[in-house]
Amino acid sequence: EQVHVKKICCIGAGYVGGPTMTVIAEKCPHITVTIVDVNPHRIAAWNSDDLPIYEPGLEDIVKAHRGTNLFFSTDIDKAIIEADMIFVSVNTPTKTQGLGKGFAADLKYVEACTRRIAAVAQSHKIVVEKSTVPCRTASSMRYILEANARPGLRFDILSSPEFLAEGSAIRDLHDPDRVLIGNLDTPEGHAAAQALVEVYANWVDRSKVVTTGLWSSELSKLAANAFLAQRISSINAMSAICEATGADVDEVAHAVGLDTRIGSKFLKASIGFGGSCFQKDLSNLVYLCHSLHLPEVATYWKSVLDMNDFQKRRFAQRVVASMFSTLTDKKITLFGFAFKNNTGDTRESPAITVAKYFREERANITIYDPKVPDRQVWLDLTEPGVVDDEIELRKTVSIKHDAYEAAEGADAIVICTDWEEFKNLDYERIYKGMGKPAFVFDGRLILDEKALKKIGFRVETIGRSG
Numbered sequence: 001e002q003v004h005v006k007k008i009c010c011i012g013a014g015y016v017g018g019p020t021m022t023v024i025a026e027k028c029p030h031i032t033v034t035i036v037d038v039n040p041h042r043i044a045a046w047n048s049d050d051l052p053i054y055e056p057g058l059e060d061i062v063k064a065h066r067g068t069n070l071f072f073s074t075d076i077d078k079a080i081i082e083a084d085m086i087f088v089s090v091n092t093p094t095k096t097q098g099l100g101k102g103f104a105a106d107l108k109y110v111e112a113c114t115r116r117i118a119a120v121a122q123s124h125k126i127v128v129e130k131s132t133v134p135c136r137t138a139s140s141m142r143y144i145l146e147a148n149a150r151p152g153l154r155f156d157i158l159s160s161p162e163f164l165a166e167g168s169a170i171r172d173l174h175d176p177d178r179v180l181i182g183n184l185d186t187p188e189g190h191a192a193a194q195a196l197v198e199v200y201a202n203w204v205d206r207s208k209v210v211t212t213g214l215w216s217s218e219l220s221k222l223a224a225n226a227f228l229a230q231r232i233s234s235i236n237a238m239s240a241i242c243e244a245t246g247a248d249v250d251e252v253a254h255a256v257g258l259d260t261r262i263g264s265k266f267l268k269a270s271i272g273f274g275g276s277c278f279q280k281d282l283s284n285l286v287y288l289c290h291s292l293h294l295p296e297v298a299t300y301w302k303s304v305l306d307m308n309d310f311q312k313r314r315f316a317q318r319v320v321a322s323m324f325s326t327l328t329d330k331k332i333t334l335f336g337f338a339f340k341n342n343t344g345d346t347r348e349s350p351a352i353t354v355a356k357y358f359r360e361e362r363a364n365i366t367i368y369d370p371k372v373p374d375r376q377v378w379l380d381l382t383e384p385g386v387v388d389d390e391i392e393l394r395k396t397v398s399i400k401h402d403a404y405e406a407a408e409g410a411d412a413i414v415i416c417t418d419w420e421e422f423k424n425l426d427y428e429r430i431y432k433g434m435g436k437p438a439f440v441f442d443g444r445l446i447l448d449e450k451a452l453k454k455i456g457f458r459v460e461t462i463g464r465s466g
């Protein structure tokens with residue numbers, strides 16, 4: 001029978017759960033959406049004026065619907081009991097210990113909420129896997145639900161991976177390229193998928209809502225992120241050739257991208273990709289390949305990660321080499337610490353790796369980012385394996401909240417994040433306050449190299465010879 005969804009519960013109030021459910025509440029006034037989380041601070045922040053994540057456009061929509069048909073709560077059991085459809089949107093980080101450590105996805109949070117659903121549900125539920133998970137995770141969830149639920153209670157499992165990118169989440173959710181829904185090939189599975197199709201059909205053209213088998217849906221998410229990351233590693237590999245030959249990587253990307261078979265997006269060379277997902281999902285895919293006894297396929301995808309590490313290292317080496325092979329006691333100012341523009345998120349940010357290299361060269365580092373909170377910078381740089389002593393760290397690292405102040409007295413500016421505001425700074429003014437020769441290292445190809453050189457800067461840009 002067809003389920004008409006009236007109440008949705010989303011477990012996990014993070015970068016995915018928060019924006020995704022906010023947009024569902026916005027577009028479906030007839031559905032009540034409750035987002036729950038084990039972290040009371042996060043829920044309190046969602047209920048405050050200071051939301052826990054920065055995402056352009058998000059705040060206005062949250063404020064317009066919060067308390068009407070959008071709720072944030074720590075009462076997980078109540079939300080599960082009341083909902084007809086439950087999204088699982090918890091984090092699935094890379095395992096840091098045990099089998100597959102460094103590669104496999106840690107599914108403990110997914111399992112914990114699956115068990116919770118089984119323990120408290122009193123009626124039929126459609127459970128939607130929103131988290132990014134290894135292929136066939138839905139099957140484990142089904143076992144857990146069926147083994148622990150009240151007798152006679154049925155659950156339907158769907159996979160509906162999320163494709164939003166941070167910084168453009170609201171735009172991506174309002175106007176997605178596609179919405180993917182995977183279901184089991186049973187009458188109940190198709191009916192459950194149809195219920196979710198109807199939710200999205202409130203604002204997404206039906207032709208863009210694609211239904212597939214469960215396993216295809218799960219694998220498509222890993223595949224999409226692997227293809228996107230692979231494009232960046234491919235252009236970054238080209239950037240190294242450009243620097244050695246005099247070709248310009250932006251020109252190469254433009255020329256290559258005009259081929260409609262290739263396309264122009266995701267061909268921007270950089271100091272390397274960051275973010276919570278590319279590294280994690282590729283590692284997850286590599287692990288999956290190994291577990292399926294496909295070592296050649298694993299090696300293929302692993303090389304995308306290796307190229308990314310190489311790019312970050314190569315960029316840091318270029319900085320050192322350009323600055324007369326020593327950074328000792330020099331002041332290096334990082335413009336940007338987030339992993340991309342329009343977000344305060346620093347997970348796997350290449351700026352962290354680059355800062356680590358500079359610290360090893362005994363440089364003094366000043367960091368300016370328009371959105372990253374100070375405490376996050378300290379956390380990232382004191383992470384075990386990077387540097388563990390915050391007192392020591394504060395002797396050589398400082399954080400400023402103004403680009404001009406951060407650049408004062410610096411020997412070099414290193415562009416780590418592609419924030420729009422970095423393009424529009426008064427570089428004449430910055431130049432005057434810097435040590436000479438004043439260097440700019442553009443790791444994002446966003447600055448006007450010619451104009452900077454005219455001012456007097458020595459400029460080194462990714463994908464261009466110096």
Ligand code: NAD
Nearest residue numbers: 012013014015016037038039090091092109112131132162
């Ligand atoms: P996140 O860390 O921002 O949020 C996850 C939330 O889940 C946290 O607030 C955590 O407290 C909560 N949680 C964990 N276990 C819980 C439990 N048992 N019960 C209740 N709450 C629990 O993570 P995220 O960035 O939103 O990512 C979530 C998933 O979505 C991941 O699988 C990720 O790969 C995937 N994804 C992320 C993005 C992105 O842009 N960040 C995009 C697409 C897909």
Ligand code: UGA
Nearest residue numbers: 162163164165166232266267268270273274275277339340
């Ligand atoms: C990425 C995907 O784009 C989303 O579709 C996916 O849902 C998400 O991962 C996920 O699964 O979490 P996100 O990591 O938020 O989204 O941001 P991207 O825009 O993909 O950027 C990732 C990294 O690649 C950033 O560091 C960015 O600066 C870098 N990048 C991106 C480049 O270096 N060059 C490019 O051309 C594009």
